[in-house]
Amino acid sequence: MVRKLPEDKLTVALPKGRLFEQTIQLFNSCGILDRVVSPDSRKLILETEDFNFLLVRAKDVPTYVEYGVADIGVAGDDVLLESRADVYRPVDLGIGACTIMVAGLPEDREKYFSNPTSLRISTKYPTIARDFFGKKGIKVQIIELYGSIELAPLVGLSDFIVDIVETGRTLRENGLVVIEEIRPSTAKLIVNRASYKTKNSRIMDIIEKLENLLVKG
Numbered sequence: 353m354v355r356k357l358p359e360d361k362l363t364v365a366l367p368k369g370r371l372f373e374q375t376i377q378l379f380n381s382c383g384i385l386d387r388v389v390s391p392d393s394r395k396l397i398l399e400t401e402d403f404n405f406l407l408v409r410a411k412d413v414p415t416y417v418e419y420g421v422a423d424i425g426v427a428g429d430d431v432l433l434e435s436r437a438d439v440y441r442p443v444d445l446g447i448g449a450c451t452i453m454v455a456g457l458p459e460d461r462e463k464y465f466s467n468p469t470s471l472r473i474s475t476k477y478p479t480i481a482r483d484f485f486g487k488k489g490i491k492v493q494i495i496e497l498y499g500s501i502e503l504a505p506l507v508g509l510s511d512f513i514v515d516i517v518e519t520g521r522t523l524r525e526n527g528l529v530v531i532e533e534i535r536p537s538t539a540k541l542i543v544n545r546a547s548y549k550t551k552n553s554r555i556m557d558i559i560e561k562l563e564n565l566l567v568k569g
């Protein structure tokens with residue numbers, strides 16, 4: 353049986369994973385969420401008086417919002433660029449700052465910068481990688497992975513990786529270096545286009561609360 357969420361409430365898609373705790377903190381601080389939620393919780397729907405919160409995989413947040421199951425959500429630029437979801441992005445939340453990079457072994461730098469015609473790239477961001485190298489006119493064979501991307505150049509699965517770098521610790525601990533920066537990424541509040549019109553005052557209220565909090569720092 354399909355369970356419908358109560359429509360009088362706003363539904364919010366929250367990203368599990370690296371953005372989770374900062375998102376919960378932000379929503380707690382501006383009074384949108386009235387309780388602390390543990391990242392270890394296995395519950396997928398959390399109902400409060402005014403909201404339904406859906407705990408979804410970070411990569412899936414744009415999908416829930418684009419299809420209108422969630423009215424709003426939180427997603428990083430990395431995930432948004434990769435999904436190409438058609439959603440509004442009214443607020444840069446400033447959390448989850450990282451950079452999307454090309455990285456590899458230091459001894460392969462020269463190969464990268466000596467006009468290669470083709471490269472093998474491991475990544476969990478195939479669209480971003482294809483776009484980036486397409487613009488450079490470099491043919492790429494994308495090897496899509498779902499985690500521990502840094503392993504790929506170490507074992508010869510690919511020449512380079514396209515991945516996010518936050519502290520740089522994973523690169524350092526595996527003897528890899530940044531080869532080229534693609535773009536910075538931070539988390540955005542995203543809004544379903546129809547909900548933005550039909551639930552405008554409630555969504556504007558959230559935007560205002562978040563913006564006020566961000567101004568205060």
Ligand code: PRP
Binds near residue numbers: 370502518519522523
């Ligand atoms: C991300 C990313 C890098 C790492 C970068 O992986 O894919 O591996 O974090 O962070 P750092 O610069 O602070 O080391 P994540 O932790 O999401 O795990 P995954 O490898 O399972 O995707």
